[in-house]
Amino acid sequence: MARAIELAMENVRSGRGGPFAAVVVDQDRVVATGTNIVTSANDPTAHAEIVAIRAACAALKTFRLEECEIYTTCEPCPMCLGAIYWARLRAVYFGATAVDAAAAGFDDAFIYKQVALRAEERSVPFQSMMREQALLCFREWLAKADRVAY
Numbered sequence: 188m189a190r191a192i193e194l195a196m197e198n199v200r201s202g203r204g205g206p207f208a209a210v211v212v213d214q215d216r217v218v219a220t221g222t223n224i225v226t227s228a229n230d231p232t233a234h235a236e237i238v239a240i241r242a243a244c245a246a247l248k249t250f251r252l253e254e255c256e257i258y259t260t261c262e263p264c265p266m267c268l269g270a271i272y273w274a275r276l277r278a279v280y281f282g283a284t285a286v287d288a289a290a291a292g293f294d295d296a297f298i299y300k301q302v303a304l305r306a307e308e309r310s311v312p313f314q315s316m317m318r319e320q321a322l323l324c325f326r327e328w329l330a331k332a333d334r335v336a337y
Contacts, residue, residue, distance in 0.1 A: 188258045188280060190217065195235070195260045198222040206291070207235040209259040211243035211252065211276075218255065219243035235259060236267035240274050250337060252276050261288050264295045265302060273337075 194208035205223035212218065221238030225231055236259050244250055256278040262285045263271060271279055289296065306313035328334060 188260075188282060190220070191235075191258045191260050192282060194220055194222050198224075203227045204233070205293070207260050209235040209239035209257055211239045211255050211257050213243075213247065213252075213255045218246050232266065234264065234267050236263055237270050240270050240276075244274070250274070256280065261285075261293075264288075264293075265298045 188210075191208045191210045194210070195206050198204050198208060199206045203222065203224055204227055205225060207223035209221045210217055211220070219239050219242035221235045221240070221242060223235045224233045224238065236257060239257065239259075240252065243252055243255060247255075252274045253276075255274075255276050257271065257276050258280045259267075260281070261283040262281045263279065264285075285295065288294070301309050301311075306315075
């Protein structure tokens with residue numbers, strides 16, 4: 188956690204991004220780090236946890252991080268939480284809370300509220316289209332004998 192905090196402070200001071208950093212550890216060995224580079228990369232998905240998870244997967248040549256833990260300077264946002272579950276990290280350790288982040292101007296409570304709504308009730312319009320054609324992709328996947336489950 189100390190390394191994550193150090194990286195977040197460096198990130199703020201350098202102007203590369205926000206006050207967030209993450210470290211992925213595999214059996215007491217740091218395999219990847221990441222800092223928030225949303226503004227410098229012009230990438231809204233470039234949160235520290237996402238950057239660190241991508242780097243860890245590349246370093247370990249796998250999309251499953253079941254033996255790894257992530258240390259992050261703040262409680263993960265909804266997007267990062269989803270990535271953590273998809274990567275199957277075995278534990279998450281965080282410093283500041285979501286309430287602390289909100290007090291610093293990083294409030295993601297509205298996203299949690301939006302996720303809980305039905306698609307047609309969300310503030311950004313969501314509408315299904317061409318569902319039957321899209322289902323063909325799933326049928327093709329299910330018929331594939333050599334598919335890699337995830």
